[in-house]
Amino acid sequence: MIKKSTEMPKQRVEERIHNFNEVALGYSEDQAVMEASRCLQCPKPLCVAGCPVGVEAPSFIKDIKERRFGEAIRKIKEKNSLPAITGRVCPQEEQCQKTCVMGKAGDPISIGRLERFVADYERQKGVAIPPRPKPTGKRVAIIGSGPAGLTAAADLAKLGHEVTVFEALHEAGGVLMYGIPEFRLPKRIVQSEVDYVKKLGVTINTDSLIGKLYTVDELFEQDFDAVFIGTGAGLPNFLGLPKENLCGIYSANEFLIRVNLMKAYRFPEYDTPVWLGRKVAVIGAGNVAMDSARCALRLGAEEVWIVYRRSRREAPARLEELENAEEEGVKFKFLTNPIKFLGNQYGWVCGMECISMQLGEPDESGRRRPVPIKGSEFTMDIDTVVVAIGQTPNPIIPRTTKGLQTTKWGGIIVEEGTGKTSIEGVYAGGDIVSGAATVISAMGAGKNAAGAIHEYISNKKRLNRSPEPNTPRNLSQWIRSQNT
Amino acid sequence: MYQIDSKKELAPDIKLLEVHAEQIARKAKPGHFVILRVDEKGERIPITLAGCDVNKGTISIAFHEVGKTTMKLGSLNRGDYIMNVVGPLGNAAKIDKYGHVLCVGGGVMVAPLHFQAAALRDVGNELTTVIGARTKEQVILREEMKKISSELFIVTDDGSEGQNNLDFLKDLLKTRKIDYAVAIGPIVLMNEVAEFTRPYKIKTMVNLNPIMVDGTGMCGACRVTVGGETKFTCTDGPEFDGHSVDFEELMVRRRMYVPKEKIAVLFYKTFGECL
Numbered sequence: 229m230i231k232k233s234t235e236m237p238k239q240r241v242e243e244r245i246h247n248f249n250e251v252a253l254g255y256s257e258d259q260a261v262m263e264a265s266r267c268l269q270c271p272k273p274l275c276v277a278g279c280p281v282g283v284e285a286p287s288f289i290k291d292i293k294e295r296r297f298g299e300a301i302r303k304i305k306e307k308n309s310l311p312a313i314t315g316r317v318c319p320q321e322e323q324c325q326k327t328c329v330m331g332k333a334g335d336p337i338s339i340g341r342l343e344r345f346v347a348d349y350e351r352q353k354g355v356a357i358p359p360r361p362k363p364t365g366k367r368v369a370i371i372g373s374g375p376a377g378l379t380a381a382a383d384l385a386k387l388g389h390e391v392t393v394f395e396a397l398h399e400a401g402g403v404l405m406y407g408i409p410e411f412r413l414p415k416r417i418v419q420s421e422v423d424y425v426k427k428l429g430v431t432i433n434t435d436s437l438i439g440k441l442y443t444v445d446e447l448f449e450q451d452f453d454a455v456f457i458g459t460g461a462g463l464p465n466f467l468g469l470p471k472e473n474l475c476g477i478y479s480a481n482e483f484l485i486r487v488n489l490m491k492a493y494r495f496p497e498y499d500t501p502v503w504l505g506r507k508v509a510v511i512g513a514g515n516v517a518m519d520s521a522r523c524a525l526r527l528g529a530e531e532v533w534i535v536y537r538r539s540r541r542e543a544p545a546r547l548e549e550l551e552n553a554e555e556e557g558v559k560f561k562f563l564t565n566p567i568k569f570l571g572n573q574y575g576w577v578c579g580m581e582c583i584s585m586q587l588g589e590p591d592e593s594g595r596r597r598p599v600p601i602k603g604s605e606f607t608m609d610i611d612t613v614v615v616a617i618g619q620t621p622n623p624i625i626p627r628t629t630k631g632l633q634t635t636k637w638g639g640i641i642v643e644e645g646t647g648k649t650s651i652e653g654v655y656a657g658g659d660i661v662s663g664a665a666t667v668i669s670a671m672g673a674g675k676n677a678a679g680a681i682h683e684y685i686s687n688k689k690r691l692n693r694s695p696e697p698n699t700p701r702n703l704s705q706w707i708r709s710q711n712t
Numbered sequence: 713m714y715q716i717d718s719k720k721e722l723a724p725d726i727k728l729l730e731v732h733a734e735q736i737a738r739k740a741k742p743g744h745f746v747i748l749r750v751d752e753k754g755e756r757i758p759i760t761l762a763g764c765d766v767n768k769g770t771i772s773i774a775f776h777e778v779g780k781t782t783m784k785l786g787s788l789n790r791g792d793y794i795m796n797v798v799g800p801l802g803n804a805a806k807i808d809k810y811g812h813v814l815c816v817g818g819g820v821m822v823a824p825l826h827f828q829a830a831a832l833r834d835v836g837n838e839l840t841t842v843i844g845a846r847t848k849e850q851v852i853l854r855e856e857m858k859k860i861s862s863e864l865f866i867v868t869d870d871g872s873e874g875q876n877n878l879d880f881l882k883d884l885l886k887t888r889k890i891d892y893a894v895a896i897g898p899i900v901l902m903n904e905v906a907e908f909t910r911p912y913k914i915k916t917m918v919n920l921n922p923i924m925v926d927g928t929g930m931c932g933a934c935r936v937t938v939g940g941e942t943k944f945t946c947t948d949g950p951e952f953d954g955h956s957v958d959f960e961e962l963m964v965r966r967r968m969y970v971p972k973e974k975i976a977v978l979f980y981k982t983f984g985e986c987l
Contacts, residue, residue: 396928398749398756398796406930435798437928441735462930466942473935473942473961475968482931490755490925496979499755499780500925501972575964622929624947 231334234263236341245525245556248410248493252316257295260345264292266330267337274327275339280672281379283307285324285339292342301346302356308343309382309428310375310421310671312351313404315344316413318668319546351420357427361388366685369394369452371438371625374402375667376458376658378425379674380681385428387682392452393430396437399489402460404667406489407481409519411526412549415488439624444632444654453685454653456677457640458670461619461659467511471569472615476505476577480516480616487523505611506530509580511566513543517616518550521558524614532558533610537565537585537598561608563587565600569613580608621660629654639663647677655681713793714748717770722852723845725777726820727786728762734769736799742828743805743919743951746771747927749796750784757781758924760896760950761800762823771799774823774852780976801927802950805919807831810892814885814914815861816842816878816905818897822852824919825896826860832894833860840888841865842881844901848872881908890914895954899963906954916954920945922966936962 237253238244244251255263267289275285283304291300304311320326320340328336350356366389370377373395381391399405401418426432438444438459447455464479466472483502486492490500508524510517513536524532534553536543539562543550554560563585570579584604587596621638633641633650640649640656647655657673659665718730736746745760763772777786788794805828813832817825822843833839839860844867845851851866851873858864865884866874878901885908893916895905902918909916925931927946934945937958943949 396798397926398798406926435796437798437801440800441739441798462928464930464932466932466935473937473965475965479932482925482933485925485931491753495972496976498753499976501755501969501976503968503972575961624928 229333230262230266231330233266233335233338234259234341236338241555241557244411248526250414251411251552254348255341255345257297257349260292260342261295263338264289264342267293268329270329274329275324275337278324278327279307280323280668281308281675283324283343285337288346289337289339289342292346297346297349298353298356301350304343304346307675308671309379309425311343312347312417313375313413313421314668314671315340315342315347316417317408319666321547323668351417355420355424355427357424358386360429361386363390364388364686366390366453367392367451368681368685369447369450369455370458371444371455372396372402372458372460372658372660373400373422373432374458374460374658374670375404376460376660376670376674376677377402377456378422379671380456380458380657380678381430382425382428383675383678384681385425385430387678389682389685391430393432394436394438394442395432395434397489398434400432400434402458406485407516407519409484409488409523411522412519437624439628444625444629444651448653453688454655454681456647456674456681457625457649457654457656457660458658458674459622459625459660460670461664462622463620464615465618465620466615467566467617469566469568471571471577474569474571474577475575476503476611477569477613477615480510480512480520480614481619483520483614484516484523487527493523493527502527503612504529507610508532508612508614509535509566509608509610510614510616511535512616512618513538513545513550513562514616514618515545515549517614518545518553518558520614520616521553522556524612525556525558529612533561533608534558535561535564535566535580535582535608537563538595539563539587542595563598565598567605570607576611577613578609578611580610580613582606582608619659619664621663625660637663645676646680647673648680653684713795714797716788716790716792716794717768719788719790722774722823723850725786726774726850726852727777728772728774728823729785729788730765730768730770730772731794731797732769733771733797733799736797737764737766737769737771740764740771740800741804742807742824742831743802744800745802745927745950746773746797746799747801747924748773748785748794748798750781750788751795754784754795755781756796756925756927758801758921758927758946760821760824760919760921761827763827771797772823772827774820776820779973780980783977783980798927802946803948805831805894805917805951807835809836810915811837812840812889812891813837814840814842814890814893814909816844816881816893816895816897816901818844818867818901819846819850820852821897821919821921822857825894826853826856828894828896828919829857830860837892838862840884840890842867842878844868844878844897846870878904878908881905885909885912885914893917893954894919899959899966902954902957903959906957906959910955917951918954918957920950920952920957920962922962923968936965
């Protein structure tokens with residue numbers, strides 16, 4: 229029995245801090261087989277239960293061990309339509325690998341790395357598209373093309389439903405495109421996973437902000453039988469501190485959208501610029517904060533600080549990401565909370581007043597509550613701030629959809645396990661329901677909702693919500709026919 | 713892809729495009745804006761709508777070619793395509809019967825002002841309109857504005873036509889009973905108009921145009937202080953009460969990327985699309 233897991237090669241630190249290329253390079257065939265052969269093939273595997281979408285890990289790992297890579301990926305894709313993505317960004321240490329029996333004696337099996345390996349293997353060999361099932365004639369609208377929406381779309385298309393995805397931005401992928409940086413999740417990989425979903429027969433309409441372009445009600449008028457809302461947690465939280473609107477203070481969303489989606493790191497070849505000073509403070513210690521800090525380093529900042537009010541142990545980022553950031557030279561100020569920003573005469577941030585914290589009694593999250601230490605105020609000399617303290621659900625759909633019930637923080641209220649909302653035929657899942665969480669939990673929610681939607685539309689007669697009995701399917705065609 | 717149905721030069725460097733976007737046209741109202749991206753490597757820029765035509769399925773946008781994106785946009789012709797247009801974004805301007813409305817617009821923003829003024833006029837308001845530009849040549853939509861206004865004043869920075877500043881508004885507000893005011897244009901202009909109307913407590917709405925990236929509430933680049941609170945122009949605006957907006961902060965934030973924009977223009981003029 230080999231206790232240590234097979235290391236995955238990474239780009240060397242000195243090189244990678246100067247480029248946006250992927251940091252982790254992936255297993256070779258032999259490395260994958262070696263890692264797969266460590267799996268004990270438990271008769272009652274705990275890893276499967278740890279996966280939000282229920283991937284049969286032991287079964288695909290056995291295929292890898294026996295070098296049936298094509299078979300391995302086919303098995304994964306029965307449950308997970310986006311394995312190249314989850315293999316890279318899932319917090320496996322909290323899920324499948326957490327319960328791995330091998331973890332008791334040594335390192336758990338690197339399930340994520342194996343998943344990534346076979347997904348990449350398939351992409352190089354050419355992706356197999358499952359045969360199209362017989363069309364059911366039912367139509368589903370999916371709002372948002374992030375992990376929840378793409379998963380729901382793929383699952384419903386595989387069942388023979390006609391699926392249209394509406395995406396507000398110009399690229400499909402949601403947070404996978406605008407949020408997670410290139411060096412952690414290359415955009416060509418997101419694009420090829422999106423292409424796979426399209427090849428399943430899904431139509432993706434970009435530039436389509438539902439709530440503004442069409443309301444949810446209008447989607448039903450277009451003869452959609454069900455609607456899935458997967459619009460994510462797109463609204464950035466700010467600290468609410470004095471002078472937070474100084475120039476040089478970004479939300480992590482803005483900073484990452486500029487860098488990732490708009491490719492500002494290639495300005496002026498790409499038109500979108502991103503301003504960055506010499507000393508950067510990133511507030512928060514989640515994955516988004518680590519991503520922001522590592523982007524800032526790559527853009528040439530001299531010093532990048534993570535400023536977090538709790539200690540390292542409470543940091544919500546994946547350990548791997550925290551370690552990557554440390555390795556690359558990101559500096560940390562734990563138990564530190566900003567209390568106000570300082571600006572120069574031109575309206576730009578030039579400093580940040582902070583206070584030291586200590587950990588008190590546990591709060592409702594179970595983590596020890598940080599308490600300010602009186603008289604410990606000090607000033608940090610910085611010229612750029614990225615606020616990465618979380619996102620809240622995007623309010624555009626709840627605001628424009630009558631009868632859609634939400635919690636007081638703006639999340640859509642759904643039935644556990646099905647994603648059913650307060651409106652018949654309308655389902656929701658992902659961060660718009662849970663608040664900011666992980667890619668895989670959003671995918672799990674998309675998957676559950678797809679199952680519930682399938683059951684709903686298979687059993688119901690079409691609701692007669694159309695404005696007129698014989699409305700043509702396409703609303704714009706109908707409008708045109710009214711005008712001529 | 714969104715096809716350009718027509719192109720018109722309103723003044724030197726100021727163009728008006730009619731863009732085919734059927735569904736946006738159906739929903740568009742004065743005050744709304746769109747975000748567009750000219751091509752694959754383009755940035756996303758917000759442009760306030762200058763009009764729409766449901767029958768033709770088009771929206772109108774006017775822009776001044778001052779940056780790389782607007783220059784690229786200006787180089788497109790009828791039949792060409794704009795890669796991405798998303799909208800209608802923001803909240804529509806409040807159109808109501810107020811009575812006598814003062815409409816003030818500057819530069820290229822006279823075009824969206826016309827869209828809004830026409831709607832105000834249609835519901836029965838009487839309009840006193842002031843439009844301005846740097847020079848006489850850059851004043852746009854003179855005739856169109858004249859048609860819908862009971863009086864029209866021209867202001868040019870260099871005094872080549874009409875007044876050379878807005879000070880005449882002081883007398884104008886003294887001699888007329890204005891019930892409501894709308895100002896769209898450069899930040900300085902909107903700020904000045906709001907200061908002129910403040911003593912008379914005339915509700916003055918301004919349509920802000922800060923830096924934006926996504927335009928859907930995600931980035932917060934467009935945050936602005938209104939009445940002491942931080943608002944997102946894209947989702948809370950873009951129309952705000954001019955007496956409550958912190959124009960100074962808005963101006964500073966608007967200029968954040970001026971140096972980078974200059975670099976982009978320099979590269980564009982030197983290398984064109986070859987980069």
